[in-house]
Amino acid sequence: MHRGLKSLLLAAPLGIAALAGCSAPADPQVTFYSHGDAIEVAPARFCDATGEQCSPPPADPVGELRVPEKAPLQISVPGDVAATPWQVAYIYRGTNGEEIDGRTPVFTPDTRHSYTLRVPEDGTRLEHVEVQQYSAVLTAGAEGGVDFGISGTWVLDPR
Template identity: 70%
Template sequence: MHRGLKSLLAAAGVALVAGCAAPSEPQVTFYSHGRSVQVAPAQYCDPTGEDCTTSPDAVRDLRVPPRAPLQVSVPGEVAETPWQVVFLYRGVNGEELDGRSPVFAPGERHAYTLQLPPDGAHLEHVEVQQFSAVLTQGVDGGVDFGIGGSWVLDVHQR
């Protein structure tokens, strides 16, 4: 076979394989106290909210010592859209409390550091939420944005 034809066929084969590869879903990285974990989305939708995949097995675990911060890093696909961090924690009296970061505007940031109050509260659950372009009627008369992607982390103290 002619050397040029072999090269052309090899290049076509590589292009065909590359063209068939599905784009991977974005991963969110959680980091605390010298350890990190990459988390696949538990839910991920196209921008219209029409085509969604769910993966309940995507929930990951990470040990976060009391009073230690948790750093959250999102890839460009998430940072280019509105997103926020929501979390559950236990107060010193054992009461379950929740909180959330501000909603970050598209392109505003790729990372967020979650720091609980220094009174001994224990972080239990964290979720990164990526907002979609889908709007729904809000209970207060306004509009709510749908959640197009979510990355979930369960936190352990020991």
């Protein structure tokens, strides 16, 4: 093999690796799916595990998706979210007009990449959903114990 070509072939992977290292990783996207439609949502807030280095929020931080009554909402998180503690918080409106909020248990790291949210089938309407990724920051809890900070939040307002 010609010596110049061999040098070029050996240097090419290093150049590709250097170029790949120059691009900043994109903030993780969460996918919401219901009734045949899906939307990928950028984080409304996304910080490192210490809560210090935060990405600027997108211009429109709230995703919208049609979620018919009685239809489940499927939520898929990428590996870097699933590798941390996370949960789903939600608000729905009961048939009497009462606003009801709830949350799933906290999913431990590397145990789930998805969750299906189901509201009661009595005409209750889902109004707001947040996927919350926990950080490593601890604060004193209002009722004792400790609270974990939120490092990432993805928001969906169903229509």
